[in-house]
Amino acid sequence: MYVTNEDFIREWNREAMLTQKVLEGLTDDSLKQTVYSDGRNLGRIIWHLTTSIPEYLAHFGLEIKAVEHAENVPASAKEIAETFQKVSSHAAQVIEQQWTDDSLKQVQTAFGREESNASILMGLIKHIVHHRGQATVLLRQAGIKPYGVYGPPKEDWIHLGVENPPL
Numbered sequence: 001m002y003v004t005n006e007d008f009i010r011e012w013n014r015e016a017m018l019t020q021k022v023l024e025g026l027t028d029d030s031l032k033q034t035v036y037s038d039g040r041n042l043g044r045i046i047w048h049l050t051t052s053i054p055e056y057l058a059h060f061g062l063e064i065k066a067v068e069h070a071e072n073v074p075a076s077a078k079e080i081a082e083t084f085q086k087v088s089s090h091a092a093q094v095i096e097q098q099w100t101d102d103s104l105k106q107v108q109t110a111f112g113r114e115e116s117n118a119s120i121l122m123g124l125i126k127h128i129v130h131h132r133g134q135a136t137v138l139l140r141q142a143g144i145k146p147y148g149v150y151g152p153p154k155e156d157w158i159h160l161g162v163e164n165p166p167l
Contacts, residue, residue, distance in 0.1 A: 001116075001118050001119070001122065002104055002118040002121060002122065003101070003104070003118075004101045004104070005095060005096055005099060005100065005101055005103075005104065008095065008104070008118070008121050009092050009095065009096060011125060012088070012091070012092055012095075012121075012125065013092060015125050015128060015129065016084075016085075016088035016089070016092075016128075018132070018147075018149050018150075019049075019084065019088070019128055019132050020081065020084060020085055020088070021147040021149070022132055022135055022136060022139070022146060022147045022149065023046060023077070023080065023081035023084055023135075024081055024147070025139055025144055025145070025146060025147050026042070026046070026077035026080065026081065026135075026139070026144075027077055027142075027144065028075060028076060028077050029142070030042055030077065030138070030139060030142040030144055031043030031046075031073075031075065031077055031080075033138045033139075033141055033142040034138075035134075035137075035138065035141075041138075042135060042138040042139070042142065043073045043074070043075075043077075043080065044073050045131055045134050045135060045138070046080055046084070046131070046135055047070075047073040047074065047080055048131065049084070049127075049128055049131040049132070049135075050067065050080060050083050050084045050087055051066070051067040051070035051087075052127065053087050053088065053091050053124070053128075054066050054067060054087060054090075054091065055070075056124050056127070057091060057094065057095070057124070060108065060110065060117065060120050061108070062094050062095065062098050062099070063094070063098065064090070064091065064094045067083060067087060095121070099117065103117055104116065104117045104118040104121070105117070105118070108120070110123065132149065136149065
C-alpha cells in the first residue's frame with residue numbers, strides 16, 4: 001500500500017515504463033490481433049488501457065482532461081504508444097499536484113466498496129498490469145516477441161546461458 005505520493009509515483013513510473021516497452025513492440029498489423037472473433041482486438045485493449053487512465057482518475061476527483069477522440073481506436077501503433085506515454089506522464093503530474101500524502105488516506109466509494117485513495121491508485125496500476133498481460137499474449141499470437149516485463153521472453157533465455165527455459 002502507498003503511504004506517500006512518492007511511493008505511488010515511483011511504482012507508477014516503473015509500471016508505465018514497462019508498459020511503454022510492450023507498446024513499442026506493437027505494429028499496425030498486430031493491432032488487429034484478437035483472442036476470438038467477437039472479442040476486442042489488441043488495438044482496442046491497449047487504447048482502452050490508455051484512455052481509461054484519465055477517466056479513472058477523474059472519477060475519483062482528480063482534475064484531468066480525457067483523451068480526445070477516445071472512442072476512436074487509432075490504426076497506428078506509434079500513435080497509441082505516444083498517447084500512452086503522454087497520458088501516463090501527465091497522470092503522475094496530476095497526482096503529484098492535486099493529492100498530498102494525507103489524500104491517500106481519504107476514503108471514498110470505489111466500485112461499490114469503501115476504499116482509500118491509496119487502494120484506488122493501486123487498482124489503477126492493477127488495471128494496467130492486467131491489460132498489459134493481455135497485450136503480451138496477443139503480441140505473441142501475432143508472431144511478435146513480447147518485451148520481457150518481469151523476466152525475459154523465451155527467446156532471450158539463451159543469452160542467460162539457459163538452453164531449455166523453464167515452462
